[in-house]
Amino acid sequence: MTSMGLHKCWKITRAMVSFIIFLSFLEESKACEYDHASLEAFVRDRANQEIAKARAGTLYDIPLPSNFSGMNFSVLRVRSGSLRRRGANYSSYNLPPLIKLEPYVKRIAIIFENFGNWSSRYYHVPNHTIVAPVLGLLAYNTSETALVLSRRLNLSIREETPIKVRFFRSWVHGNNEEKPVCAKLGDDGRLVELKEMREPFVCDTQSEGHYTLVVPVLEEAKNKDARQRYHNRTRWAALIGIGSGLIVLLLVICVFVVIKLLKRRKLKTMEETAEKGEIIGEFWVGLSKMPSASMVRTQPALEN
Numbered sequence: 001m002t003s004m005g006l007h008k009c010w011k012i013t014r015a016m017v018s019f020i021i022f023l024s025f026l027e028e029s030k031a032c033e034y035d036h037a038s039l040e041a042f043v044r045d046r047a048n049q050e051i052a053k054a055r056a057g058t059l060y061d062i063p064l065p066s067n068f069s070g071m072n073f074s075v076l077r078v079r080s081g082s083l084r085r086r087g088a089n090y091s092s093y094n095l096p097p098l099i100k101l102e103p104y105v106k107r108i109a110i111i112f113e114n115f116g117n118w119s120s121r122y123y124h125v126p127n128h129t130i131v132a133p134v135l136g137l138l139a140y141n142t143s144e145t146a147l148v149l150s151r152r153l154n155l156s157i158r159e160e161t162p163i164k165v166r167f168f169r170s171w172v173h174g175n176n177e178e179k180p181v182c183a184k185l186g187d188d189g190r191l192v193e194l195k196e197m198r199e200p201f202v203c204d205t206q207s208e209g210h211y212t213l214v215v216p217v218l219e220e221a222k223n224k225d226a227r228q229r230y231h232n233r234t235r236w237a238a239l240i241g242i243g244s245g246l247i248v249l250l251l252v253i254c255v256f257v258v259i260k261l262l263k264r265r266k267l268k269t270m271e272e273t274a275e276k277g278e279i280i281g282e283f284w285v286g287l288s289k290m291p292s293a294s295m296v297r298t299q300p301a302l303e304n
């Protein structure tokens with residue numbers, strides 16, 4: 001019965017510990033919500049599965065599962081020679097002639113991205129608010145059998161004739177007091193650089209990557225944000241503290257109850273054996289078991 005009690009104790013404690021761990025994981029995953037590398041790989045795989053025969057120079061939408069709704073990815077396969085000679089204009093992107101490929105391959109696949117309403121989940125610009133969708137272009141090697149190989153390629157072009165990433169005016173939200181600036185974002189979602197727009201709602205760039213428009217967060221709002229984060233953190237710390245306290249308390253109670261039960265059981269068995277008259281066999285002295293009958297026999301000899 002006591003071992004069952006112990007077992008139950010252990011099970012309850014374990015369940016509580018895993019619950020706390022689960023909660024902290026939830027909190028963790030909220031902080032660095034989405035993984036860029038796995039999204040990139042996922043989109044690549046989808047393109048290879050869903051688009052059987054991609055004609056050169058044709059832009060294809062990459063179909064995504066419904067839980068990605070709001071994002072938009074498309075893919076273009078093109079001969080490097082053609083891209084170099086003529087450049088290309090697709091949806092939001094102007095690729096001028098003379099783009100350099102590193103390493104050089106004969107044909108490339110370009111994935112155009114629009115993160116839509118997912119932009120601020122995947123990307124974060126410190127002290128700034130993202131006011132437009134994150135757009136991106138990534139270049140990959142391609143082959144006869146796979147539309148998009150995992151090998152990424154670098155694009156580069158002279159500063160005078162940049163690649164242009166265009167945002168529709170209607171995509172840009174927020175109050176129009178602050179003039180937005182271009183933000184270049186890294187593959188890991190972090191800010192690479194900020195740059196003034198030369199043309200309204202157009203980011204000029206000399207390489208592949210992710211781009212969006214941001215406005216600086218006002219000092220006041222920033223402080224409010226920081227305070228909010230501080231509050232969240234302290235609330236979370238308090239929750240963890242209370243949780244751990246509860247677990248320790250539960251453990252102490254459990255151990256206490258088990259010890260109590262053990263003691264009671266021992267007392268009971270001792271009483272039972274005493275009733276049966278078997279106590280004469282042996283009893284406890286300090287930590288050693290002693291045969292009591294022999295002691296009784298030696299006693300008279302000591303007294304005399």
Ligand SMILES: *[C@@H]1O[C@H](CO)[C@@H](O)[C@H](O)[C@H]1NC(C)=O
Binds near residue numbers: 065
């Ligand atoms: C959509 O679900 C798939 C699994 O079915 C998952 O791998 C993917 O990360 C989900 N997408 C998003 C944007 O959460």
Ligand SMILES: *[C@@H]1O[C@H](CO)[C@@H](O)[C@H](O)[C@H]1NC(C)=O
Binds near residue numbers: 121
């Ligand atoms: C984005 O909008 C679509 C509907 O257009 C919606 O289904 C999706 O949940 C939204 N995603 C986010 C992250 O808000």
Ligand SMILES: *[C@@H]1O[C@H](CO)[C@@H](O)[C@H](O)[C@H]1NC(C)=O
Binds near residue numbers: 088
């Ligand atoms: C792309 O558009 C620019 C102007 O926006 C134009 O000068 C260029 O010729 C176009 N290129 C192609 C290949 O259509």
Ligand SMILES: *[C@@H]1O[C@H](CO)[C@@H](O)[C@H](O)[C@H]1NC(C)=O
Binds near residue numbers: 126127222
């Ligand atoms: C954001 O602003 C705060 C306060 O003005 C400053 O301490 C911090 O360094 C800024 N962060 C970045 C990444 O510029």
Ligand SMILES: *[C@@H]1O[C@H](CO)[C@@H](O)[C@H](O)[C@H]1NC(C)=O
Binds near residue numbers: 141143144151
């Ligand atoms: C690009 O893909 C082609 C076709 O599979 C292959 O022959 C070539 O070695 C690849 N190049 C690079 C740089 O990965």
